[in-house]
Amino acid sequence: MSTVEKHYLQRYPDSNGYFGQFGGNHYPVELRPALEELAESYEQLHSRQEFQHALTRARIGLQGRPTPIHYLENISKEIGGAQIFVKREDLNHTGAHKINHCVGFALLAKEMGKKKVIAETGAGQHGVALATAAAFFNLECEIHMGEVDIAKQSSNVGRMRLLGARVVAANQGQSALKEASDSAFHAYVEQHETALYAIGSAIGPHPFPMIVRDFQSVVGQEARKQFLDMAQDEDRLPEHVVACVAGGSNAMGMFSSFVDDAEVTLHAVEPCGVSERLGEHAATLSYGRPGTLHGARSVVLQGEDDTPAQVSSIASGLAYPGVGPEMAMLHATGRISVAAVSNEEAVEAFYRMTRSEGVIPALESAHALAFAFQLAARRPSSEKILVNLSGRGDKDVDFILENYGVKAPA
Template structure:
């Protein structure tokens, strides 16, 4: 693997068709040129602060802390960002980079629709064309986000192939990129795919842990004992973990979607149930059968319903620097309702997976310990689906 780039241990690499190789090389060169460029960073910071509303709050969840009776809980409020999720951090970075590269068209995949909405938003802001690929199944689960993307001027393509969910949306976006490269940037939404995407997306999302660190030192004068975030592809989690990786005292915990349970077929808990493989441009862990056929995964959360995980998470898992736990649909829905009632914050069903684990962990820790839970997005988009899950028939 001597010529291979973008490795995290054994994971990562660039497993893509030859047709795309010069495109990812061009992207890597552009990124290396701009990542430390003061003007680029000034523009990006201005977009983060003035447009997206950064820095996001680090909120002390006092009622939740008291209710659970253990460690002190802080919530990193990525749900308060413009467009309602952490996805905007990466999208603003990539859109700005694409603009510098002279690209005039953004394509993207989306699961829950948050990344699609963020990409459509950036495209509107930068005056770029935008096409979002979304599994047909997800266009039904997240109809409101489909409308938002269209409102923002994007075309939404409902992908019918395979399981018609996030993985198929990624495949279709990759196919479209091989078809039209010259004017098009593939704005990948998570820390996955071929190099340099896992690195670029991580760097743009690392603002989350950079802020947590600063805010925590201001509020508590010390680092947290644990950081918890949900993991699908893993972008909000790597963003939350990144600036703590060297601080061994900070436990890093990723929450995977266990669906109906990690011992069932209906799960999306890649690190808990998958094995190493090569798919969507990267070597990492994947849910697959014994012949390497990618498994049709399941989760109530469209954003975590993905059979793989970013290569840096695979490496953090291998080296045991981070721990990855499975959270079932039931636990996530309970946590969704719990945070709404206890703190008046409706989290995205994805983020509710992280809240669910905090509810288990906090009571086992002393009161002088501190946990940070990243609320990656807000839950408006999920209300109708959760109501249906609870047997209420409501219209969006």
């Protein structure tokens, strides 16, 4: 971890769990003691050498870290602009970055004497990752998932159940990620004495955004070192770092190592869905306003009655009407650049990546790739773009074939 990185990670959040004006703890009073216990336990445990050794062992043996940086040579040549590199988080065991914080939460639960971990999932990647970590650390596991996503991501549901997890269907509202989060939060309220909520992204009340960010920061730490090693004598960082964003776990994992480097532009890529009309996208930073969601003050897509709006995205893991408080702060201060990518643009990037590079990306990651391809075309070949390829697309293959067929990109 670099000196600059330590400075940023230690500066935020403040002692009350705020990232500037965003964050805090807006959870039911009866759960405050459980959140205080978690914050205190994390503070005590995460800096202990024994805890870090156990975490490192799991990351090497179970996850397969470190993940490599890969140069997209074919696509970079096709575009003819800036050079594009990807951090291969899709090569993690279970297929995405989610296992980075799932292993951390499972280890925390074990050390705190909890018997069970609870979480929500959208695309199923977080659910599979937590079920895997729970099996590894011999914990019970309960995953809440929207009925719509259960039908869309049946293979991931099967994997969770094979790993021993109980899958609970959330059937209220849109029956998607927000409803799964509501259901999981409620379950945690009822079971907090014996269970730990392993939240799926950098959202929720303090200390969840901080813990997820810290466990995910391994992505940025590795990427920064790998990029500098690759540059050899140049000692040069990428000009652009790109990640898709909903809650912000993969984005903050990557951004945390570059946020204090003024020469590096950080790009957060949101899902624009099918149109810019409210209810037909999930581009929270682009179209949301300050509000409170799932226990934290942040930016939220809201209707006229100030309730969370319906959202839409081809990527289940991005269909969320809010964003993590740290992402909201970085946007408010102008540190990150925000772009929105449509369903069709993401699908085009999905096909291009498979045909030109032999890599099948998750539809969530395809949003970041779509923007990176557009950005590369506008930038000179002397510049470098680093994309967090947050997950692989095994889970999306059936959906793509059923709805788009086998075709080359446009």
